[in-house]
Amino acid sequence: xxxxxxxxxxxxxxxxxxxxxxxxxxxxxxxxxxxxxxxxxxxxxxxxxxxxxxxxxxxxxxxxxxxxxxxxxxxxxxxxxxxxxxxxxxxxxxxxxxxxxxxxx
Numbered sequence: 256x257x258x259x260x261x262x263x264x265x266x267x268x269x270x271x272x273x274x275x276x277x278x279x280x281x282x283x284x285x286x287x288x289x290x291x292x293x294x295x296x297x298x299x300x301x302x303x304x305x306x307x308x309x310x311x312x313x314x315x316x317x318x319x320x321x322x323x324x325x326x327x328x329x330x331x332x333x334x335x336x337x338x339x340x341x342x343x344x345x346x347x348x349x350x351x352x353x354x355x356x357x358x359x360x
Contacts, residue, residue: 256285257357258298258319263348265312267300267321268357277302278332300354302328309341310352321354331356 256273259266269277277283277300284299296317303322310323323339330336331354338355 256283256298256300258285258287264351264353265319265321266351266353266355267298268355269300270357274332274334274356302332309343310339310354311343312350312352321352323354 256270257268259268269283273283281303282299282301284297286295286297288295294317296319298319300321300323302325304325306322306324308324310321310327313320313322327339327341331339338353340351340353340355342349342351344350
């Protein structure tokens with residue numbers, strides 16, 4: 256799973272196999288070790304029944320999680336859509352959340 260952060264967006268790109276894993280398990284997680292002590296940024300995506308309306312992003316400690324409501328995830332996980340894109344309100348400007356299938360790899 257690839258993570259891309261820019262000042263106005265969070266983007267996750269999943270391989271086809273990762274999309275299948277997410278569909279089966281409801282959650283997918285990866286990590287990047289950032290220093291020799293082993294501290295890592297953990298990031299993931301979750302199809303969350305508690306999530307309603309629009310996708311959301313949480314960041315606690317070193318864990319970034321994108322939650323997608325099941326109704327928005329269904330067509331993407333079934334292969335009928337390329338992904339889920341949403342703009343959510345932010346403190347300064349909207350934050351674009353993109354979770355998509357990486358067809359290139």
